[in-house]
Amino acid sequence: MKRIGVVTAGGDAPGMNAAIRAIVRSATYNGLEVIGIERGYAGLFEGRYRILDRRSVSGIINLGGTILRTIRCEEIKTDEGIKRAAEFLKSIRIDGLIAIGGDGTFRGASRLYRASGIPMIGVPATIDNDVAGTDTTIGFDTAVNTALDAIDKIRDTATSHERIFVVEVMGRRRGFLALEVGLAGGAEIILIPEIKVDLEKVCDRIKRDREEGKVSEIIVMAEGAGDSRQITEYIARETGQNVRLAVLGHIQRGGVPTARSRILACEFGYKAVELLLTGESKRMVGIRGSEITSVDLDYSWMTEKEIDLSRHRLAEILSL
Numbered sequence: 047m048k049r050i051g052v053v054t055a056g057g058d059a060p061g062m063n064a065a066i067r068a069i070v071r072s073a074t075y076n077g078l079e080v081i082g083i084e085r086g087y088a089g090l091f092e093g094r095y096r097i098l099d100r101r102s103v104s105g106i107i108n109l110g111g112t113i114l115r116t117i118r119c120e121e122i123k124t125d126e127g128i129k130r131a132a133e134f135l136k137s138i139r140i141d142g143l144i145a146i147g148g149d150g151t152f153r154g155a156s157r158l159y160r161a162s163g164i165p166m167i168g169v170p171a172t173i174d175n176d177v178a179g180t181d182t183t184i185g186f187d188t189a190v191n192t193a194l195d196a197i198d199k200i201r202d203t204a205t206s207h208e209r210i211f212v213v214e215v216m217g218r219r220r221g222f223l224a225l226e227v228g229l230a231g232g233a234e235i236i237l238i239p240e241i242k243v244d245l246e247k248v249c250d251r252i253k254r255d256r257e258e259g260k261v262s263e264i265i266v267m268a269e270g271a272g273d274s275r276q277i278t279e280y281i282a283r284e285t286g287q288n289v290r291l292a293v294l295g296h297i298q299r300g301g302v303p304t305a306r307s308r309i310l311a312c313e314f315g316y317k318a319v320e321l322l323l324t325g326e327s328k329r330m331v332g333i334r335g336s337e338i339t340s341v342d343l344d345y346s347w348m349t350e351k352e353i354d355l356s357r358h359r360l361a362e363i364l365s366l
């Protein structure tokens with residue numbers, strides 16, 4: 047093993063840069079050369095890459111986004127694309143590739159491994175935290191805190207104006223972010239794709255709240271739980287209350303990574319290089335409790351990650 051590649055793909059997540067730094071510094075410490083593939087998997091088709099030496103990753107541990115950039119790439123999803131990308135990796139003499147991203151990124155990496163035989167290691171980084179085989183992902187903690195900060199501010203207005211706020215957070219398919227943020231923010235109601243949304247029940251809860259003297263409610267919903275605009279209108283109509291919608295959007299994907307996201311990135315990056323050096327060829331790095339572990343790369347995207355629904359119940363009880 048002489049030369050390894052690193053790529054960031056899928057949606058950006060705070061801490062990706064800290065992971066790139068950790069990979070480059072761990073690899074150079076072990077005498078490896080590192081190539082950074084630019085613009086996600088698109089760089090494999092465009093021939094865009096650059097050498098990353100120790101100094102090239104100075105001052106990035108605290109930066110959101112990814113210095114390598116990440117473009118949504120459709121070509122990598124096709125058989126022809128995989129063939130071309132595998133050929134390109136061979137042509138630049140890559141002995142191993144570390145892919146930083148989410149389940150889509152790992153699916154691509156896994157197919158690239160089968161087509162090229164080049165070892166592939168996944169480093170989970172997504173604010174959705176929807177990757178099986180790891181308790182948490184790089185960027186998740188930062189996104190939770192960003193959304194929480196917004197919700198705390200929204201609550202000031204909700205209370206002052208005796209309003210209901212529907213706050214839509216990211217999570218196209220899964221509700222990890224909404225659940226975490228909802229519990230931490232003291233939300234009265236949390237709507238996630240994993241639990242069938244029952245708007246009648248939501249309205250009953252609000253009516254009961256008001257009878258019992260509550261003056262405002264925060265409803266945190268994952269974007270994948272339904273149409274937030276329609277839900278807001280329905281609740282306003284059925285309860286007769288003043289309801290507002292706040293869509294937090296992409297502010298949740300950016301910003302300075304928290305200490306937790308950075309430390310995870312440091313540990314994951316180091317472990318990824320270690321896995322390549324010990325001859326592993328298709329793994330994803332993860333964390334279980336406080337232990338840095340790894341699972342088969344295919345497990346990460348073929349398995350549906352379990353969500354802890356007891357937290358949903360807990361949030362409901364604690365916000366009564």
Ligand code: F6P
Pocket residue numbers: 056057058172173174216217218219269299
């Ligand atoms: O990074 C994952 C995610 O944040 C999803 O929760 C969201 O639906 C999606 O990315 C939106 O990303 P984009 O705007 O890049 O398509």
